[in-house]
Amino acid sequence: MSVCEKKLLELGLELPPPPAAAGAYVPFVRAGRLLFLSGTLPLEGGKVAFTGKISPDEAGLRRGYAAARLCALNTLANIKVALGALDNVACVVSVGGFVNGVDAFADSPRIINGASELFLAVFGDAGRHARTAVSVNGLPLDASVEIAVVVEARD
Amino acid sequence: MSVCEKKLLELGLELPPPPAAAGAYVPFVRAGRLLFLSGTLPLEGGKVAFTGKISPDEAGLRRGYAAARLCALNTLANIKVALGALDNVACVVSVGGFVNGVDAFADSPRIINGASELFLAVFGDAGRHARTAVSVNGLPLDASVEIAVVVEARD
Amino acid sequence: MSVCEKKLLELGLELPPPPAAAGAYVPFVRAGRLLFLSGTLPLEGGKVAFTGKISPDEAGLRRGYAAARLCALNTLANIKVALGALDNVACVVSVGGFVNGVDAFADSPRIINGASELFLAVFGDAGRHARTAVSVNGLPLDASVEIAVVVEARD
Numbered sequence: 001m002s003v004c005e006k007k008l009l010e011l012g013l014e015l016p017p018p019p020a021a022a023g024a025y026v027p028f029v030r031a032g033r034l035l036f037l038s039g040t041l042p043l044e045g046g047k048v049a050f051t052g053k054i055s056p057d058e059a060g061l062r063r064g065y066a067a068a069r070l071c072a073l074n075t076l077a078n079i080k081v082a083l084g085a086l087d088n089v090a091c092v093v094s095v096g097g098f099v100n101g102v103d104a105f106a107d108s109p110r111i112i113n114g115a116s117e118l119f120l121a122v123f124g125d126a127g128r129h130a131r132t133a134v135s136v137n138g139l140p141l142d143a144s145v146e147i148a149v150v151v152e153a154r155d
Numbered sequence: 156m157s158v159c160e161k162k163l164l165e166l167g168l169e170l171p172p173p174p175a176a177a178g179a180y181v182p183f184v185r186a187g188r189l190l191f192l193s194g195t196l197p198l199e200g201g202k203v204a205f206t207g208k209i210s211p212d213e214a215g216l217r218r219g220y221a222a223a224r225l226c227a228l229n230t231l232a233n234i235k236v237a238l239g240a241l242d243n244v245a246c247v248v249s250v251g252g253f254v255n256g257v258d259a260f261a262d263s264p265r266i267i268n269g270a271s272e273l274f275l276a277v278f279g280d281a282g283r284h285a286r287t288a289v290s291v292n293g294l295p296l297d298a299s300v301e302i303a304v305v306v307e308a309r310d
Numbered sequence: 311m312s313v314c315e316k317k318l319l320e321l322g323l324e325l326p327p328p329p330a331a332a333g334a335y336v337p338f339v340r341a342g343r344l345l346f347l348s349g350t351l352p353l354e355g356g357k358v359a360f361t362g363k364i365s366p367d368e369a370g371l372r373r374g375y376a377a378a379r380l381c382a383l384n385t386l387a388n389i390k391v392a393l394g395a396l397d398n399v400a401c402v403v404s405v406g407g408f409v410n411g412v413d414a415f416a417d418s419p420r421i422i423n424g425a426s427e428l429f430l431a432v433f434g435d436a437g438r439h440a441r442t443a444v445s446v447n448g449l450p451l452d453a454s455v456e457i458a459v460v461v462e463a464r465d
Contacts, residue, residue: 023264024271025286029248031189031307034341036249039287053259093339094346096458098289103258103413104363105448109333116334131335132349132458134408135448138260138290148251148287152341178419179426180441184403186344186462191404194442208414253444258413293415293445303406303442 004086007122008076018077019043022140027078034093035151037078041143042070050144053102054111054135061110064099067145068114075115075149076122088154092119092129096148101135108133115147159241162277163231173232174198177295182233189248190306192233196298197225205299209266209290210257216265219254222300223269230270230304231277244306247274247284251303256290263288270302314396317432318386328387329353332450337388344403345461347388351453352380360454363412364421364445371420374409377455378424385425385459386432392463399461402429402439406458411445418443425457 001009008015019040021027028037042050050067054060080086097112099105112133119127129149139146156164163170174195176182183192197205205222209215235241252267254260267288274282284304294301311319318325329350331337338347352360360377364370390396407422409415422443429437439459449456 021286023286023288024268024275025250026283027285029246029283029285031246031248031305032187032342034189034344036285036305038285039289091339091341093341095335096287098287099448100259101448103447104410104452106450106452108448109450113334120334128336128339130337130339130346130348131331131333132406132408132456133333133450134349134446134456136289137258137292137447138254138256138263140261140264140288142259142261146287146289150341150346176441178441178443179423179430180405181438182440184401184438184440186401186403186460187342189344191440191460193440194444251442253442255414291444292413292447293409293411293418295416295419295443297414297416301442301444 002085002087004122011121013073015077015080016074018081019074028082033153035082035153037075037149039146039148040071040074041146042067043074048141048143051142052144054099054144055102056107061107064111064144065114068111069118071145071147072115072118079151083153089123089126090152090154091126092123093150093152094130097133098146099135100139100144105135108135157240157242159277166276170232170235171229173236174229183237188308190237190308192230192304194301194303195226195229196301197222198229203296203298206297207299208257209254209299211262216262219266219299220269223267224273226300226302227270227273238308243309244278244281245309246281246307247278248305248307249285252288253301254290255294255299260290263290312395312397314432321431323383325387325390326384328391329384338392343462345392345463347385347459349456349458350381350384351456352377353384358451358453361452362454364409364454365412366417371417374421374454375424378422379428381455381457382425382428389461398464399433399436400464401436401462402433403460403462404440407443408456409445410449410454415445418445
């Protein structure tokens with residue numbers, strides 16, 4: 001078992017089946033050493049596990065954080081398919097985080113930390129990434145969070 | 156005539172004049188083999204042909220799909236200028252799709268399929284791309300859809 | 311003093327301290343010659359200097375333009391840390407501009423010009439970039455503008 005997959009196990013996590021594309025696209029495209037991953041939703045058992053608007057109260061922030069973490073887990077499943085093993089990630093390059101927030105939602109960083117902290121836990125220093133977090137007025141299938149990731153592959 | 160341009164012709168489509176930038180930027184920048192294209196709007200005859208919010212009823216979804224397809228056609232016009240011919244695209248890498256949706260709009264994948272399916276029709280397997288689709292609360296010139304594309308060029 | 315830094319001085323601008331990350335991420339990641347920068351906010355003296363929704367009246371547009379320019383200045387501070395000197399930028403590749411706009415805000419290009427025009431002033435032709443501008447319903451710390459930039463470094 002690879003180092004990254006051991007870390008997932010230690011965290012009590014298991015990779016879900018790689019998510020199917022929700023339209024006329026594919027889960028990832030590689031160009032040179034860069035792997036561009038499609039936006040992933042917080043899927044569990046093939047269904048969106050967190051739907052609806054995120055509000056800035058504590059319950060909303062916790063729900064949003066958990067949703068972002070689940071998005072990241074689905075992205076990891078795609079990375080494994082793309083590269084054969086998570087250990088073939090040289091580094092996580094960038095994370096674009098979209099929160100389905102109520103109007104004027106200002107806490108997208110706290111939500112997207114759910115994804116960022118999972119990447120750090122799994123990849124260690126190689127999980128340190130550039131990031132952009134915004135709130136938007138709607139996401140596919142009414143998901144609460146979506147993340148779009150670029151990673152660099154080892155040679 | 157190139158293979159891709161023949162496919163456009165078969166679809167009854169013609170490349171529009173490449174869209175002018177709507178601000179202090181340029182339509183594309185190439186870095187190595189990656190070509191980063193500016194966001195394009197659904198322009199026809201130099202004007203935005205689809206404006207205003209997309210709602211989730213059938214008429215709205217059809218209008219949004221047509222708008223996304225027209226965005227893609229404008230992106231193709233930029234690609235041709237950048238690379239000399241559409242056949243110089245090695246692959247479409249990523250599509251970022253932004254829908255000017257009513258609040259909580261959940262159908263952005265169906266809208267952005269209008270762009271994705273045009274890329275697949277024109278480029279075949281090379282048109283398969285990673286994608287992110289979100290709804291936002293406003294787009295330039297009140298356009299209904301905007302797409303931002305990255306392609307990989309042949310050597 | 312480098313050429314780009316002389317231009318900043320001529321503009322009466324000074325690089326701020328590079329902004330701290332607002333979450334579990336880092337300000338930039340380099341992959342090959344591409345430098346991916348995290349989204350930056352309009353920070354001044356460690357605080358967000360422009361907060362709240364941008365409306366389409368003249369005062370709003372002026373405020374948004376100034377906010378975008380300040381975002382770009384913060385991005386420049388990160389670029390200097392990443393590459394040692396601004397003159398090590400081969401070109402600005404892409405700018406993603408997010409405006410915290412009122413619903414249906416249609417003037418994001420005029421706002422994001424605040425960032426684009428600063429890059430052009432500092433880098434000259436190397437500052438010409440691809441761009442996407444959208445309005446979103448909320449930004450981190452209630453900032454009025456956020457920009458996410460990719461630059462290409464010299465060898």
